[in-house]
Amino acid sequence: MTEAHDGHQHPGIDGDDGQTxxxxxxxxxxxxxxxxxxxxxxxxxxxxxxxEARSPADGARVVAHAWVDAGFKTRLLSDPIPALAELGYALAETTTQLEVVENTDEVHHLVVCTLCSCYPSTLLGRPPDWYKSLAYRSRAVADPRGVMREFGLNVAEEVKVRVLDSTADLRYLVLPRRPAGTEGLSEEELAKLVTRDCMIGVTDALSPVSMASSA
Amino acid sequence: MAQTNRYRPGDRVRVRVDSPTHHFRTPTYIQGKQGQVVALCGTFSNPESLAHGGSGLPKIPLYRVEFPQTEVWAEYHGPAADTVLVDIYEHWLDPANQEVR
Amino acid sequence: MPKPHDRGSWPTDEPIDRDEHPHADWELRVHALHQVLGRKGLRRTDELRRAIESLDSDTYQSLSYYERWTAALEILVVEKGILSTEEIDQKMADLASVGR
Structure with missing residues (x-):
């Protein structure tokens, strides 16, 4: 950062106190x-x-519960607000509606807001910097597969990619596919596989194998 | 103001082309494009009014519309089945078979 | 020409920068201030968006996320007659002299 020695302050230039x-x-x-x-x-x-009270751990808890409870998953996908209330999330008072979209072997969803930074904050907390970046907001709609490749996800050609541009009154949360080899895991263990990024759709959920190798 | 719930899931629509001086929520890249209504999201206060201190009334229907990516981007790199979904307020939509405004 | 906030209409090949910066206290406070004013009926999300969209293209693209929120906050509180630009200028100068 440049010091403003001439005493004239410009936007973006630090003052004497080091603040912009x-x-x-x-x-x-x-x-x-x-x-x-x-x-x-x-x-x-x-x-x-x-x-600060909300974080991706909230979304992960919801996803893990949907993976183990088929009835809850159905309710979550069809009418999320009452379903989330079952887990103690009182979102009915918020003005913003939520929609949960399911990734399957046939369809992969990716969420963006091209106009600003609309994001399911009630379940994920603050959006990451990249979600708000000009590059992501431009490329996620025009080149979603290229964006996901940058995040390490190659979506097969036979899987349909659906991009959700959440520019209006709804916020979208992706319900990722349950990874293979997780049959014996508890709900708490499953929740550790559910990253913020997979609930935006730029990645899949972690596999137990990748968890073990990164630990 | 548009009449309420003019479209149903399955209807083919075209997004109006416009750049009003007031605030609006219809991205330019989707304007003029044809898609299919997949859901009525509900009825919401009009953001074009709310943004300028207005009442937002009457509330207007909001639709989730699905567009083939190859219809939206001339040089889309992915498979033809890929789509983009945008939530669009009713007064920004015309039936797809209608003349472009 | 689409406005600068309308990013779907601004094609780019720029890679996504996945670095995440820890939020500074002032950024968290600006976010919170917007929410507090919202609860008091003094500011709406749609007005925040409209104020951000009123920034000229160079300003929009050069400011960070919460810098835009700060610029928008000033636009809205001045427009609503809650504060004046002169008051804010003066307060900034006062805070700078106190900090010296």
Whole structure:
């Protein structure tokens, strides 16, 4: 980063305190909103904690349960909000609807938001940086197979790739295929195979073999 | 304003071509393309109104429309069966057999 | 010409950068501020999107994700008469002198 020695501050250039222009701008806006009683620091803190409270472990728990309970899987795919309530996720109060799409031996789903960064945050937490990147948002619709190859996934030619561009009022969660050789695993062990990326669709779930070799 | 639930799953539709000055949620790459309605997602407040301080009313139907990738991209590299699905509000859709506006 | 947020219409061969940066405190706070204002009925997600989309093409493409959210936050609070640009400028200067 460049120091602004001429005393003239430009966006993106660090000030004397090492913070970028926008970081300092954001601090100024928050300080003013608090000073004017528009909001409190406590409210901001609480909202931060609420965002951090959700992570891909939530989505993984849902997927693993769907793998072991066929009835739950059917309910999850047809009407996800009440199904998720069975696991203690009270999403009915959120305004954003969720749809779960199943990857099979015939169809592979991949999720993107080309217009901004719509993402099933209620089950996955914050989206990764790459999901919000200009390159992913452009290429996931035009060249989904090329994008998935970059993530190490070669989808066979006979498998149909369906890209979901979630630009409107729905958010999509991918239910990945259950890996082979997992018949004897517990729900908790299965959940460890369910990565954030496989619930976006850029990869498959981990196989127990790849887990063992990476451990 | 469009009448409600004009389309049903299976209907062939074409996305309108437009670039209004206000906020809208229909990506340019899908405009003018033909696809098939796969689901009525529900009825939602109009984002084109909400974005500018409006009431978002009346609510409008939102459809999940599936497009063959080879229809969307002239140089699509994958198999002909590949598709892209986009959720599109009703007033952005015309029946596929209708003249392009 | 599609607007710069409409990325499906901006073809690229650029590889996906899969590095993930740890979020800075200010980024988490901007995200939270948007949510808090949303709960108070002072800001809508659709307005955030519209404000981000109003950034010119160079600005949109050069700013990071939460820098865009910060620019949009300023646009919205100024537009709604909650804060003025001058106030924000002054507060920034005050915070800088305190930090020195």
């Amino acid at each position: 222009y926008y970081a300092r701008r954001a601090q100024a806006i928050e300080a003013l909103l608090v000073a004017k009683g528009i909001c409190t620091t406590g409210e901001v803190q609480l909202a931060m904690e609420q965002v």
